[in-house]
Amino acid sequence: MANTWGYGAMTNSFGDMQNSKAIIIFGANPAVNHPVGFGHILKAKERNSAALIVVDPVFTKTAAKADYFCRIRPGTDIAFMYGMLHLIFKHGLEDKSFIDDRVYGMDLVRAEAKKWTPKKVEDVTGVKASLLIQITNVYAKSHPGTLLWAMGLTQHTIGSSNTRIAPILQLSLGNMGEAGGGCNILRGHDNVQGATDMCCLSHTLPGYYGLSDGSWKYFAKSWGVDYSWLKGRFKAKEWMNNKGFTLARWWAGVLDGKNGNDKIHNGGVNVKTLFVMGNGITSTAQQAKVKEGLDNLELLVLCDPFVNEAAVLTDKQDDIYILPTATQFESSGSVTATNRSAQWRNRVVKPLYEAKTDHDIMFEMSKRLGFFKEFTAAMKMKLKKDTFIFPEDATDEIARIIKTIGLTGWTSKRLKEHSKNWHMFDEISGRGYGKMKGQYYGLPWPVWTESHPGSPLLYDIHRSVKDGGMGFRNRFGLEHDGVDLLAGKTSAPKDSKVKGGYPEITAANIEKVLKIKLTPAEKKAIGKNWKVDTSNIIANKCMEAGVAPYGNAKARANVWTFPDKIPMHREPIHSPRQDLTKIYPTYPDKPNHFRVDTQYISKQTEKDWSKEFPINLITGRLVNLNGAGMENRASKYLAALSPEMFCRINPDLAGQHGIADGDMMWILSPEGTKIKVRAHYSYTVTADRLFIPFHFAGHFQGKDLSSKYPKGTKPYAVGESANTVTNYGYDIMTQLPETKGGLCQVKKA
Numbered sequence: 174m175a176n177t178w179g180y181g182a183m184t185n186s187f188g189d190m191q192n193s194k195a196i197i198i199f200g201a202n203p204a205v206n207h208p209v210g211f212g213h214i215l216k217a218k219e220r221n222s223a224a225l226i227v228v229d230p231v232f233t234k235t236a237a238k239a240d241y242f243c244r245i246r247p248g249t250d251i252a253f254m255y256g257m258l259h260l261i262f263k264h265g266l267e268d269k270s271f272i273d274d275r276v277y278g279m280d281l282v283r284a285e286a287k288k289w290t291p292k293k294v295e296d297v298t299g300v301k302a303s304l305l306i307q308i309t310n311v312y313a314k315s316h317p318g319t320l321l322w323a324m325g326l327t328q329h330t331i332g333s334s335n336t337r338i339a340p341i342l343q344l345s346l347g348n349m350g351e352a353g354g355g356c357n358i359l360r361g362h363d364n365v366q367g368a369t370d371m372c373c374l375s376h377t378l379p380g381y382y383g384l385s386d387g388s389w390k391y392f393a394k395s396w397g398v399d400y401s402w403l404k405g406r407f408k409a410k411e412w413m414n415n416k417g418f419t420l421a422r423w424w425a426g427v428l429d430g431k432n433g434n435d436k437i438h439n440g441g442v443n444v445k446t447l448f449v450m451g452n453g454i455t456s457t458a459q460q461a462k463v464k465e466g467l468d469n470l471e472l473l474v475l476c477d478p479f480v481n482e483a484a485v486l487t488d489k490q491d492d493i494y495i496l497p498t499a500t501q502f503e504s505s506g507s508v509t510a511t512n513r514s515a516q517w518r519n520r521v522v523k524p525l526y527e528a529k530t531d532h533d534i535m536f537e538m539s540k541r542l543g544f545f546k547e548f549t550a551a552m553k554m555k556l557k558k559d560t561f562i563f564p565e566d567a568t569d570e571i572a573r574i575i576k577t578i579g580l581t582g583w584t585s586k587r588l589k590e591h592s593k594n595w596h597m598f599d600e601i602s603g604r605g606y607g608k609m610k611g612q613y614y615g616l617p618w619p620v621w622t623e624s625h626p627g628s629p630l631l632y633d634i635h636r637s638v639k640d641g642g643m644g645f646r647n648r649f650g651l652e653h654d655g656v657d658l659l660a661g662k663t664s665a666p667k668d669s670k671v672k673g674g675y676p677e678i679t680a681a682n683i684e685k686v687l688k689i690k691l692t693p694a695e696k697k698a699i700g701k702n703w704k705v706d707t708s709n710i711i712a713n714k715c716m717e718a719g720v721a722p723y724g725n726a727k728a729r730a731n732v733w734t735f736p737d738k739i740p741m742h743r744e745p746i747h748s749p750r751q752d753l754t755k756i757y758p759t760y761p762d763k764p765n766h767f768r769v770d771t772q773y774i775s776k777q778t779e780k781d782w783s784k785e786f787p788i789n790l791i792t793g794r795l796v797n798l799n800g801a802g803m804e805n806r807a808s809k810y811l812a813a814l815s816p817e818m819f820c821r822i823n824p825d826l827a828g829q830h831g832i833a834d835g836d837m838m839w840i841l842s843p844e845g846t847k848i849k850v851r852a853h854y855s856y857t858v859t860a861d862r863l864f865i866p867f868h869f870a871g872h873f874q875g876k877d878l879s880s881k882y883p884k885g886t887k888p889y890a891v892g893e894s895a896n897t898v899t900n901y902g903y904d905i906m907t908q909l910p911e912t913k914g915g916l917c918q919v920k921k922a
């Protein structure tokens with residue numbers, strides 16, 4: 174099961190932040206989690222005197238470098254950003270022509286922002302009105318400003334709304350499509366951007382093609398397999414276009430509504446097998462439920478270079494297989510970075526001992542399950558022989574098929590050339606020198622054609638499409654409720670033959686929009702639209718006309734298909750402010766959310782959770798450990814930096830509970846679960862909140878599971894998983910767990 178927490182990609186890049194005049198960070202701690210990238214932020218501070226504003230419930234190492242620190246209450250960023258928008262509109266600091274030409278629905282935002290006075294924002298977020306006014310002034314008046322976010326915005330029931338309000342703020346100031354501006358979403362894992370782009374997800378096909386008959390047919394053709402064969406892999410046709418379970422809630426699929434768990438919609442059967450490829454499992458919220466899910470599986474397969482601690486957590490005795498898997502150093506291929514650029518990675522050593530690479534495991538599995546031929550058919554199309562070369566032919570298959578995000582130019586040959594010449598590019602602009610001149614490092618997508626240079630800044634109309642320019646994508650029709658959705662007069666990218674906005678390019682409209690004539694041969698070869706045109710005629714003609722194949726439309730501030738058309742503040746399910754849950758209640762319950770009935774309002778109103786559990790629980794990261802932590806806790810030197818699981822607790826709170834610095838303490842959760850951890854006194858947190866890292870496993874609710882590791886595999890550090898006490902709660906669109914918005918109580922152990 175792949176792992177793609179959070180969403181989005183950087184519109185710009187780390188290097189480009191050196192062009193910023195102001196930097197605002199919401200819910201990210203790059204000094205710890207992106208320490209190399211953070212160097213660029215520090216350079217912007219030194220060279221441009223860029224103001225650094227950090228909005229975080231915890232005083233982090235990033236906050237320590239900030240000019241302004243806003244200690245926000247968890248889950249209230251929407252209120253905070255509306256507060257900024259309130260002041261921006263009130264004082265006329267918005268970019269009016271940008272909004273007029275390039276944004277749809279800002280009027281709704283303006284009306285909502287009007288309600289969020291600094292005083293009201295102070296009450297909801299805990300950030301002083303004077304500080305809000307000060308930072309808004311600095312940020313709105315320093316153009317260009319860049320906005321960064323990461324997991325502090327996404328791991329909430331309103332995470333998807335958070336990821337909309339942030340771009341809205343940037344749009345209001347005309348900070349999109351500008352060097353030094355943009356929304357820079359700091360991605361997580363090595364190649365998590367690539368995993369997202371390939372849609373190792375349960376609700377899309379690769380390249381974000383939707384689950385529709387049209388997409389399946391396009392893929393069947395491109396993969397060289399029969400559509401009817403693909404259809405035959407499903408129980409019935411309807412399941413082809415049905416979202417699957419997510420990583421967050423596969424366990425609900427196993428438990429099938431038993432013991433009071435949420436009901437599932439899975440055709441009358443429950444999940445029986447879990448096949449894990451590169452996830453720690455102890456990194457998932459609600460570990461007691463995860464354990465119950467693991468215990469009830471028929472088969473558990475863990476492909477991992479280490480002993481995946483799912484095997485330690487479960488009481489299941491049989492039918493658990495750990496397949497020794499090779500690491501990145503033992504394999505090669507392309508990976509995608511946080512700024513949409515690719516790198517070619519070379520193998521360092523052959524797989525050690527009996528380890529196999531991930532792809533070899535998949536090939537072997539497909540052989541035994543009887544579909545190796547179909548699985549590899551697309552890779553054989555290039556050589557037109559019954560053979561293929563891995564991974565080159567896989568990369569070229571991706572380049573051939575994925576048009577949506579413009580991967581046509583990502584051929585293995587070009588990617589290798591870029592990685593080999595990585596020193597021939599500028600660190601700020603990404604522009605190449607010498608023989609790499611005219612290209613951008615790693616060909617950040619979209620790379621519309623095989624000779625396109627890549628697009629270092631998304632939505633940048635100051636450069637031509639041929640040089641990486643583009644407007645916003647036309648994706649949702651030409652008008653909505655009578656309002657034109659295409660961009661306005663001054664919005665066409667530089668050198669465009671077509672002025673103003675234009676629709677996405679199809680076989681039907683290409684002649685009219687580009688004012689060209691296709692030859693009969695071209696008419697025969699052209700695909701229906703730019704997304705499925707493997708002839709590349711649409712892309713090539715568009716490049717000649719300086720037109721982005723995906724159109725030039727307005728960005729949508731109003732997303733009429735979502736539960737909240739514009740982002741709305743809604744209190745976390747487990748909120749310390751019961752008074753505010755009445756004014757800003759969570760969503761209605763959502764049946765069949767990725768196949769699982771999901772509770773919102775019924776959970777929020779079940780009782781006043783804050784009476785018993787008054788403390789905000791914040792989970793996050795440490796610099797020496799990663800994710801579920803097994804890889805690093807198995808390193809003697811990294812483990813030594815944090816040898817045991819701990820909690821950062823304010824001495825005032827600790828004092829109230831008789832907990833001395835260094836004492837063992839319990840953290841109790843509304844889930845009825847608890848963990849035993851070491852208290853570390855810290856003023857980085859206030860007395861109403863705790864910070865715990867989520868990188869530990871090997872203890873469960875006070876019990877040491879050390880004896881369950883296979884001989885010789887116990888890591889140097891084990892401890893309680895933070896996720897044993899994270900609370901119920903899932904994002905309304907993506908089902909990401911609310912691991913940054915829960916409640917807890919503390920007790921001396």
Ligand SMILES: Nc1nc2c(c(=O)[nH]1)N[C@H]1C(S)=C(S)[C@@H](COP(=O)(O)OP(=O)(O)OC[C@H]3O[C@@H](n4cnc5c(=O)[nH]c(N)nc54)[C@H](O)[C@@H]3O)O[C@H]1N2
Pocket residue numbers: 178179199200201202203205206207228229230231233245246247248249250322323324325326359360361362791792793794795796797798799800913914
């Ligand atoms: N050393 C190290 N580096 C890593 C990783 C690692 O495990 N270790 N993991 C990688 C991965 S997978 C990812 S996704 C990235 C994640 O990178 P980050 O998102 O930076 O990671 P976190 O520390 O989880 O969370 C960031 C901050 O969000 C704050 N926060 C919590 N709730 C809220 C809120 O409601 N509002 C706001 N404004 N802030 C909030 C937390 O206090 C925390 O400081 O890091 C990557 N880099």
Ligand SMILES: Nc1nc2c(c(=O)[nH]1)N[C@H]1C(S)=C(S)[C@@H](COP(=O)(O)OP(=O)(O)OC[C@H]3O[C@@H](n4cnc5c(=O)[nH]c(N)nc54)[C@H](O)[C@@H]3O)O[C@H]1N2
Pocket residue numbers: 176178179324328361362449450451452453454455456457458476477478479481498499500501531792793794799800801802803804867895896899912
């Ligand atoms: N409470 C709380 N929970 C969180 C978060 C949080 O902030 N708070 N953050 C969430 C986020 S953003 C993320 S991304 C997840 C991260 O959580 P995980 O995805 O569980 O993170 P990792 O520990 O990196 O797990 C990767 C597993 O893959 C194995 N591995 C490494 N290389 C390879 C390889 O080449 N092939 C295979 N097959 N396996 C390999 C490792 O040994 C490890 O067991 O945690 C999430 N959980």
Ligand SMILES: [Mo]
Pocket residue numbers: 178179360361362
């Ligand atoms: Mo992540």
